[in-house]
Amino acid sequence: MVKLLRAVIFDLDGVITDTAEYHYLAWKALAEDLGISFTREFNEELKGVSRMDSLEKILARGGKQQDFSNEEKEKLADQKNRHYLTLIKNITPSDILPGVKEFISDLKTRGIKLGLASASKNAFQVMELLGIKDQFDAIVDAREIKKGKPDPEIFLAAGKLLHVEPDECIGIEDASAGVESIKRAGMFAVAIGAKENFPEADLVFSSTAELSFENILEIYNKNLT
Missing domain, CATH: 1.10.150.240 (Putative phosphatase; domain 2)
Incomplete structure (x- = not known):
């Protein structure tokens, strides 16, 4: 299937x-x-x-x-x-990284669910200050989990709240511990940063400005068995 x-x-x-x-x-x-x-x-x-x-x-x-x-x-x-x-x-909405607003808008248009998996205990407050909390269907932060990244718990918890299976999700991270967490959760991992720093990632963008749903979907589909 x-x-x-x-x-x-x-x-x-x-x-x-x-x-x-x-x-x-x-x-x-x-x-x-x-x-x-x-x-x-x-x-x-x-x-x-x-x-x-x-x-x-x-x-x-x-x-x-x-x-x-x-x-x-x-x-x-x-x-x-x-x-x-x-x-x-x-912090204000102007502090959202380049390309992220457009990427989120594209995902929403396509009916893709949005989740947040943050090691910060202040994730809800930061998302409020950025003005985008209401665009997310599920937010999981460090207060709601027992094990931090690279344990997969936080991404699995977000997926559960979104009512999706791990292999129906992608996770986006900028830290190697986060990428490991995504992969251990059984999800497709997108990393932001230098490619050599993320050998486990399925796809790497050098910056958020390069985020592209079309590029992600192409590689995601190729990885399907």
């Missing part, structure tokens, strides 16, 4: 809007408060990773994993998030 493409599930940061700089600044401030060096290169390792897992990576970088109780770690993560929320207050 030939499967039809029925849904597209987006990551948020780096795919719909670029809040990576705000995350970087908030994590950097926290790390420096703890006496831990924090670079843009290290920040790349946190893309697509949950807040608590990101904190653990930062503490490990400074050799301070055992210096804090679980309760203290929760407070540190909350401190980072409060800083981040202050930074993103000025």
Whole structure:
């Protein structure tokens, strides 16, 4: 039986809007408060990773994993998030990445369901600020899952809310952990970024401005068995 493409599930940061700089600044401030060096290169390792897992990576970088109780770690993560929320207050629809509005409009016209699978606990707020939350049929964020990316749970949860099978979905990500999550969910994976960074992806666009449903559908159909 030939499967039809029925849904597209987006990551948020780096795919719909670029809040990576705000995350970087908030994590950097926290790390420096703890006496831990924090670079843009290290920040790349946190893309697509949950807040608590990101904190653990930062503490490990400074050799301070055992210096804090679980309760203290929760407070540190909350401190980072409060800083981040202050930074993103000025987000507007103009912060949607190039090509994304047009791509979403094309999908809606074709009757394709839209989902969001974000490791951020602030996904609903960011989508509201961008003015596109109501265009999405399902939104799943880190508050609703137990396992973060690269575990497939978040994409499977989004697919379930959309009432579609995994092989009827594509996922779009800009992080290797996210692409792994999509593939482990049994979905078609589209990556945004440098091709050499995503060997597991089914299709790679160098930027969101290149997103094309026709190109995606062509490769998706070729992958059908």
